[in-house]
Amino acid sequence: MxxxxxxxxxxxxxxxxxxxxxxxxxxxxxxxxxxxxxxxxxxxxxxxxxxxxxxxxxxxxxxxxxxxxxxxxxxxxxxxxxxxxxxxxxxxxxxxxxxxxxxxxxxxxxxxxxxxxxxxxxxxxxxxxxxxxxxxxxxxxxxxxxxxxxxxxxxxxxxxxxxxxxxxxxxxxxxxxxxxxxxxxxxxxxxxxxxxxxxxxxxxxxxxxxxxxxxxxxxxxxxxxxxxxxxxxxxxxxxxxxxGRELTKSLYSRKAYTDTISDEVFFEVKNMNKKNAVYDIDFQLRKGEVLGFFGLEGSGTDSVSRMIFGLEAMESGEVFFKGEKIDKVTTTTMVDKKIMYINNNRKTAGLLLNSSTLNNMSMPVLKEYSRGAVINNKRLTEHTEKYVDAFSVVIPSVYQKPRNLSGGNQQKVLLSICLGKEPELLITNEPTRGIDVGAKAEIHKFLLEAVEKGVGLIVFSSELPELMSLCDRILVMKNKHIVGEISKEEISEEFIMTIAAGGI
Amino acid sequence: MNRIKAPLQKISNKFLSKNSFKKLLKINGSIAFLMCLIMFAFLAISVPKLFFNPFNIQALMFAIAPEGIVAIGMMILLISGVFDLSVGSVMAFAGLMTAMMLVAGLPIIVCIIIGLLVGVAIGFINGLLVEMAGINPLISTIGTMYIFRGATEFLMVGRSVDYNNFPEIFVNFGRKGFLGVYWMFWILIILVVVFTIFIVTRPTGKRLYFIGGNENLAKLMGIKKRKIRIGAYMISGLLAALAGILMTAKNDAANRYIGNVTHMNVIIACVIGGGSLNGGQGSIPGALFGIIFLSFLQNAFNLFDFESSMQRIILGFVLMAVVSVDGFMTLRRQKELGRI
CATH class of the missing domain: 3.40.50.300 (P-loop containing nucleotide triphosphate hydrolases)
Known part of the structure; x- marks a missing residue:
């Protein structure tokens, strides 16, 4: 032939x-x-x-x-x-x-x-x-x-x-x-x-x-x-x-904080189920710990991240925050309890691309910066400028629209919005998807600085190096179930991928 | 294998169930048909003398025919996923154009064709705005609605010429009939039959449903979305112009108020008749039954001498009820299938 x-x-x-x-x-x-x-x-x-x-x-x-x-x-x-x-x-x-x-x-x-x-x-x-x-x-x-x-x-x-x-x-x-x-x-x-x-x-x-x-x-x-x-x-x-990739040097790697993690349970999900989405989800986040979730497409990690924040309804299950049961898991109650969610798609569900960065920043904190029904624009601008500086967002002015910023800078604005609320728990879904290595490292640094200040952090990511550099513990999901738990010491890419992709 | 089979059998049993009433309800437009029957029975039993009075029947035919003709075009647009708010303005403007040509002394047939072409042209503009410029149909057809309603008023208000006293043949076209049924009603019946056959059997008719169901996929499947939608707007414009000309003939005068609320009535009727603003569903008979129901309702208010302002309140409730029942049924089915 x-x-x-x-x-x-x-x-x-x-x-x-x-x-x-x-x-x-x-x-x-x-x-x-x-x-x-x-x-x-x-x-x-x-x-x-x-x-x-x-x-x-x-x-x-x-x-x-x-x-x-x-x-x-x-x-x-x-x-x-x-x-x-x-x-x-x-x-x-x-x-x-x-x-x-x-x-x-x-x-x-x-x-x-x-x-x-x-x-x-x-x-x-x-x-x-x-x-x-x-x-x-x-x-x-x-x-x-x-x-x-x-x-x-x-x-x-x-x-x-x-x-x-x-x-x-x-x-x-x-x-x-x-x-x-x-x-x-x-x-x-x-x-x-x-x-x-x-x-x-x-x-x-x-x-x-x-x-x-x-x-x-x-x-x-x-x-x-x-x-x-x-x-x-x-x-x-x-x-x-x-x-089999080399861990890039520019990634900000987390030191072992294992000794600073207390036994106190900070956030807990018990027996969360939803037909055709996730089954038997049970996990605990301890104080001072960074918990990661890894799963390939269709494994259910996205649904878990959305359900624990109330973006999707669960059919059964309980959510506890600081030992207290949250009766109604809706986005409003979660934000009131100072739990914030960083979405995996900043374009469609994360940012008001056509509104100024100032307006974006003010979204979750309007109440704090207004007296009665009047918004204090001066203080709001100061608040925005503070975060823009802290996160070194490259931006000509706070009136600039996020649409004209690079992906990395958009992601930093998104992070500032969430941290501006001074959250106690941060749930991040693909926090660095589609941005360059430099911006990635910066965002990792900001996330870990927040953790040092006592913010709880749960990271849902499909990027193994990211999880490995951020997390103390990684839960692996497959076929809508949690199928493995890996601690900081045993984390290796091969091991995680074997659990997530191997077998049937 | 069993796991695939189980849910299917459950559903298919339901789908083929012997409960023929439930089956009937699943046919598009059947709810509007039943509502027409109920209204008819109600009127025929409670006020037979008034309802079957020849003058009342005539009034009903005059009410149903023009809006029914417009509703055919609107339903075609709704199936393909868009709509047209300018139909009422097209009626008035095309009617006025024909009237002006008649007053100028042109042959009747030429005047009518000019009127119809004006409608097609406005439909073409709407189609271009929506499909080529990518402007949302709400905005683009509000634009043309204002322009042509405004143009009609500009050409009529404060002018010394009255556009009336047309040739007798033209007026008879609007006022006379055959076998006791007005010409305009015959036209409606013929158009319903023709367009039903077109929608149900022709590939282009089917493609309207594909486009309305999943616009992007239709494009990937090689369906010429833009051409078909622009064509649908032109048909809508043509039918609206025809309705406007018929009403002008019937009134023996151009009238700038013609079709003032037609666009809303017609959309309501189409939705009651099984259409949806989301596109991909609806049928021509459904649109007709929607219009008939609306006319019966209006008729009931007249015959019982009710406060006519109540009519809109009732109509609003009926519309909400029909849409809610449909939404509820869809939701329940999705839950049964474990999708939400």
Whole structure:
């Protein structure tokens, strides 16, 4: 066989920048026709960005894509569709208001002689696909009466029904349970048998080793290596390549404070549950301690962080703060008790990007700086200036809008807003996502200074080095449960990743 | 495998349940249909003489026809996820344009076509503002609503020319009928049938639902969102112009107050009839039943000689009730599926 025709996709030296953040750095690899090719990596390794580029939804900053022997110029989702590439997105992409059959064939390509949509034919074709892959779906059923897993199955059917030569699956199993995952594995096997190329993204190692022909590891936006998946490949080989990075010197590392941690329980969550989100969450934060939460996409850490602050309702469970039970966990009661939350998305839920920094800062402290109904603007400005100075936010004036600041400076403003309230407990969700190393180190320094002043700190992060430099203890989550606890002495990246990604 | 099967069977059993009343309620627009039936029965039983009086039937037809025609266009827009507040102004402005051409002595058919084209053009402007300039439909169509209502007033107030006394054929077009049913009502029936067939069977009709259901995904699936939405605005403009011309003919005069509250009535009727401002749902018959219900309600107030100011209060409550019941049912289903 001619070697050059054997390659379906060649990724050549692709880089992608988002502002100062480089999501992909000179990534190159080749996918052969008809293989199951897996991209493996932690959160933020660049997997999703890469598949979006392969699908044409994102444009690479530099580099070339060659498809079926043709180097593509002016790439777009339409071009990739015409080339036979379909994608199942990480977030559900379905028409909830339509039926299963209509979701599988949104192009309405079956017409009667008079030009009407041939519903019978549509349903029959849909039924054929459903039967072919042994799925439990009814073509005429409305999508909004289905479970998430069924909706995802429908999306997969749409991707493979379009006559696709290649299917991109971005974390398709994050919303599925074990049986559903096994079912998906069978479907992928079938597709491979039919000669369809699969590019698969996951961080669940057992699953990846089960299904892939070849596995490429990405780390921090860089290509690390490619393994051929044979008997010789061990789980630990993959894990060590996923995490094996040097601890950067610029990261502010925390000294051992273990002796200053008292036995006094500062914040406690007992038996917190929510169907399909988290199960049996129990943990304690002791006074003076920094507690970390680590979990890969879909593990439930995000929900835990939101639920303990009242952003999401829990179905059962109790929350205690300084030995006192909090009856109603809502954001208002939490803020009243001086518990603050730093959101993981400063753009959509963290900052008023179009309002001045002064207004942003005043959000949680309006009451403190007003007499009756009158706001004391002078004192509020002083307050803002104090924090802007303390956190060395690079800003021309407090009237500047955060929109015009860099990511790192926005994050510092966000931190100032929360610390301006003089909180006793700080819950941070991805406190340094998407900002450069220097700003990262500064923010870590500010967080730890707050801890020294007696503020409790819980860090939810998908970045292991961050957790390792900040935390005294890390809880690891997988499949919506807490599955491991690691103390400062035993913290190592391999160990944490083995718990979070290994096994099934 | 069992874990996938279990919830599905539960749901599908419910979906295929023998309880036909519940099944009926799930069909889009059925609530409006039932409400029409109830109002009809109520009026027919309590005040049969007044209700079935020929003059009352005529008044009902005159009330239903123009708003029903406008509601078809509005429903198409709502299904695709947008709306148009300028329809009332289009009615008045297109009516005035036709009237001015008639007074100037142009052939009737030319005058009507000019009026209709004015509506299409305004719809096109609305479509461009929403789809090409990316202006929220609330703002862009309020803009055109004010511009064309204002233009109508500017052209009519304090002018020496009266736009009335049109040719008889044109006036008969608004006042006469066939088999005891007014022309404008026939037009409504034909349009409902045509657009229902279009929406239910044509691929473009289906695409309206795809766009309204998930705009971004529709784009990724290669559906020409902008073209279809702009087209929908043009249809809405065309139908509003037609309604305006019919009312001008019926009144035998241009009137700057035509369609003053039509946009609100029509949106309320469409929502009662199963449409949603979130897009992706609704049906043409639903829109018609919504309008019929509104007209019955208005009729009831007239026949019982109630304080007409009460009418809006009642209508407001009905609207809230319909939307709340729908919201409640959606919420319950989401809970059953464990989504929230």
């Amino acid at each position: 001619d070697k050059s025709n054997d390659n379906f996709l060649i990724i050549d030296n692709i880089s992608k920048n988002y502002g100062v953040v480089q999501a992909l750095k000179n990534v190159s690899f080749t996918v052969k026709k008809g293989e199951v090719y897996t991209l493996l990596g932690e959160n933020g390794a660049g997997k999703s960005t890469l598949v979006k580029i392969i699908k044409g939804e994102e444009t690479p900053t530099k580099g070339d894509i060659t498809l079926d022997g043709e180097t593509i110029k002016n790439y777009s989702p339409m071009v990739s569709k015409a080339m036979g590439i379909a994608m199942v997105h990480q977030e559900l992409a379905i028409f909830e208001n339509m039926t299963v059959a209509e979701n599988i064939f949104p192009a309405c390509d079956y017409l009667t002689k008079t030009g009407a949509v041939d519903k019978k034919r549509l349903r029959k074709e849909a039924q054929d696909r459903i039967d072919m892959f042994g799925m439990d779906l009814i073509p005429s059923q409305k999508m909004d009466t289905l479970t998430v897993a069924q909706q995802q199955m429908t999306e997969i059917l749409r991707a493979i029904s379009a006559g696709s030569k290649c299917v991109l699956l971005d974390e398709p199993t994050s919303g599925l349970n074990k049986d559903e995952t096994e079912n998906l594995m069978k479907i992928i096997d079938r597709l491979r048998a039919e000669g369809i190329t699969i590019i698969y993204i996951s961080h669940r190692i057992a699953e990846v080793m089960h299904i892939s022909d070849r596995i490429t590891v990405l780390r921090d936006g860089e290509y690390v290596c490619t393994f051929v998946n044979d008997e010789k490949l061990k789980e630990i080989d993959l894990i060590s390549r996923m995490v």
